[in-house]
Amino acid sequence: MRSYQGGCHCGAVKVVFENAVVPADLEIRSCGCGFCTRHGARTITDPAGHLELHAAGDAAMIYRFAMGITDFIICRACGCYMGALMEDDDDLFGIVNSRMLDDRGCFDGAATSRDYSAEDEEGRRARRRATWTPVTWRHDTDVA
Numbered sequence: 522m523r524s525y526q527g528g529c530h531c532g533a534v535k536v537v538f539e540n541a542v543v544p545a546d547l548e549i550r551s552c553g554c555g556f557c558t559r560h561g562a563r564t565i566t567d568p569a570g571h572l573e574l575h576a577a578g579d580a581a582m583i584y585r586f587a588m589g590i591t592d593f594i595i596c597r598a599c600g601c602y603m604g605a606l607m608e609d610d611d612d613l614f615g616i617v618n619s620r621m622l623d624d625r626g627c628f629d630g631a632a633t634s635r636d637y638s639a640e641d642e643e644g645r646r647a648r649r650r651a652t653w654t655p656v657t658w659r660h661d662t663d664v665a
């Protein structure tokens with residue numbers, strides 16, 4: 522496993538992305554939805570990897586739209602878009618915005634543009650179960 526640390530600009534939300542393949546083999550996706558486009562997000566995922574998100578206290582703000590099944594994690598203080606999470610059958614899956622990683626330069630290849638607007642909820646959940654990364658999401662108030 523390779524491990525990449527990162528965080529938002531102010532440091533209140535941290536991320537660790539572990540993935541099983543070399544960066545060059547990870548698809549970098551630029552989703553065409555209005556949210557990702559506005560953020561210029563370049564997301565990555567590895568279903569064989571692991572994603573940990575860690576927010577100090579209530580540092581993270583969750584934004585939902587459209588189907589309402591996805592939590593878009595944004596730092597309340599500095600506005601960085603960290604990544605997105607989806608709960609499904611008590612499992613949590615996610616993607617990370619590669620811009621938030623310290624080694625973001627490893628993921629600066631051409632992004633694949635994706636348009637998921639034709640999916641229904643069942644199709645979206647199935648795709649994410651297969652392609653998104655298992656997540657640990659820690660946002661308790663005990664975090665230093």
Ligand SMILES: [Zn+2]
Binds near residue numbers: 598599600601
């Ligand atoms: Zn921040």
